Amino acid sequence: MSQPATKRGPLAGIRVLDCTGVIVGPTSTLLLAEQGAEVIKVEPPEGDLMRKLGGKAPANAPGMSPKFMHFNRNKRSIVLDLKAPEGQEVIRRLAETCDVFVSNMRPRALASLGLTWETLSALNPRLVHCTIAGFATGGPYDGAPAYDTIIQGLSGVAACLEAVIGEPRFAPFVLTDHIVGIIAAQSICAALVARATTGEGQAIEVPMFENAAAFVLSEHLGQRTFDPEGSFGDPRIMTPDARPMQTQDGYICVSANTDPQARGFFTAIGRPELMDDPRFRNVSARLANVADYFALRAEVLRGKTTAEWVALLRRHDVPAMPYNTLASLLEDPQLRSSGVLTKEEGEDENMLGLRHANRFSGSSLPESRLAPRQGEHAEEILAELGYGAEDRARLMGKGGAA
């Protein structure tokens, strides 16, 4: 893709008032920020919980935990005590100037702070107002607190792990927060698309549990879709054999679903006649005999090194790649060439940062900035809102800003 002239990103000009914390909300606004939106992160006086909960911060930068840094780059921070009149004054002024408001507060908290769609749209009818909730309003869990592990357990993520490893476990990510945050960013952009036609903002409700359940069930409702007695689960995924496979010196991942790929695989292993085996001769046959098909692969792959297999299989156009540990991932030649993993030009020469992975022909993405220190941009944000020196002095440190 040729290098475009501007460095603003597709969301340049969109201003986001970000009253979110921890992971789900910051994930949504990270995508917007990286694509050029101006994100103003409003933190409570105690700061985003993830500053402390996201791992050990460097000694010279308290509150800058690794996980906080990776989910909050390219944002600016202002601290507001939303329970104080000064904080209320500033947040309402911010809402008047922004295109998007995002929060993951519970509905009750949002209402008590005067930050509902009804209140804010009266100030700014063009505002897109997104509430990321634990549960859809109106249901029996409405307003119940929700965290990722709660949602993983309730939505069937942990049950799917039980199906393959034999005991309930969580996927080792803040998985539902992370996925629902991306979905929230998508829905916010959809509402901005609508606004371009209607001229009006709208409220969006993004419930974590329902989105996570739909994610799980779309994959694993399986035969239960058609039959009340049918079995759950995509058998290609739920079979215990679907895993990275051992080679002579490590692990490899091989995918051979289509007929040409299966033929390529059988040829690569020197057994082209298997393409005529009734168990393997087409997609339906291999699906019905998935255990046999996996067992064959597991047996054969032990015979060569990972690098030998990757080269051989690739010659036959069979998808195959080595298994990366997190350490080997950092050395992966594709990742290194992509610019997604970078050395930050920060206080610490060793610091690793991440970049948005997508490319847009219309504009380069904005220069990446480190995540903000708590309240780092309070004074400049107040100045942009038109507060003079006297007003800024009135507001700073008094709940209005810090």
Next chain:
Amino acid sequence: MSQPATKRGPLAGIRVLDCTGVIVGPTSTLLLAEQGAEVIKVEPPEGDLMRKLGGKAPANAPGMSPKFMHFNRNKRSIVLDLKAPEGQEVIRRLAETCDVFVSNMRPRALASLGLTWETLSALNPRLVHCTIAGFATGGPYDGAPAYDTIIQGLSGVAACLEAVIGEPRFAPFVLTDHIVGIIAAQSICAALVARATTGEGQAIEVPMFENAAAFVLSEHLGQRTFDPEGSFGDPRIMTPDARPMQTQDGYICVSANTDPQARGFFTAIGRPELMDDPRFRNVSARLANVADYFALRAEVLRGKTTAEWVALLRRHDVPAMPYNTLASLLEDPQLRSSGVLTKEEGEDENMLGLRHANRFSGSSLPESRLAPRQGEHAEEILAELGYGAEDRARLMGKGGAA
């Protein structure tokens, strides 16, 4: 949220030419379709691979596998042989009339079919052209085939499972396809937001590997972020104790991260003095003693039933919910009230369907339609393009359409 009058969704009026298959592409266009975009699914003569690979279809509906159905609802289908001149004629005419083109073909295939951004934007400069690629172009793996398990193994997803369960395993979902598909939908909408200002479309490249690696590393780069010798991994997630916990009669998920939550938990278990224990007295202390904190919870929770604990913990505002199996998820009162899981009014009275989980105040979402049969809408799509009866007869069944 009050019920809006229109039933069109925020993306009403957006027309999507969907040349994708399997999971990653259909995931992206599913979100667009559910939010009101008109999605035209172009299938090759053999059909989307997921029709066969997505489980067993009902006897009276060949090709309608459960997984295909859940990822393709609300779309229309036309079969085009893009290697035939008739197929080329129709796809180019479609590209002229659409706002968005999405494909997950490899770059080489896209070029050989004349479907690159350069070619299609010459026909329609307002087109947003999204290529979901395995790997960012220009890197060493550029053009290599990519499937979900390949990307899970290469991007560190499987390595994170190894970190908690002791052996490389895949997350039991088409995880990276599913996540990157959502990211693609988000980027497409961002480009549509830009188009509303610039009047111009653009090309987007969404690489699966790089997006998946950024997903993993943002969570688990951990102390390696700052220190070349530092350890990977978010310890709260990677500790083997972070799992659904056994109660007297099942499992429960409890999250108690903030000080008020921890205090609530200690009070609920009748040991409020633990809040003064140096291991547990604040977020940093509990993080440093995460194994002890989990062990305490595991020990205590065995003493009551899941329902007793959920009620008790909720009274103390400690996030807690039961662990659902997929079967119990279908009976979950919140899911049942949300409308996400529905009985379909289709040929089969037992059929379960899924609905978009988000709500928009500006419009209801469109009525949900079942996934299309292969080529179901070919004739009507041709008619909409202005092809008369004679032309349709020329095109149907000749590679032009079916």
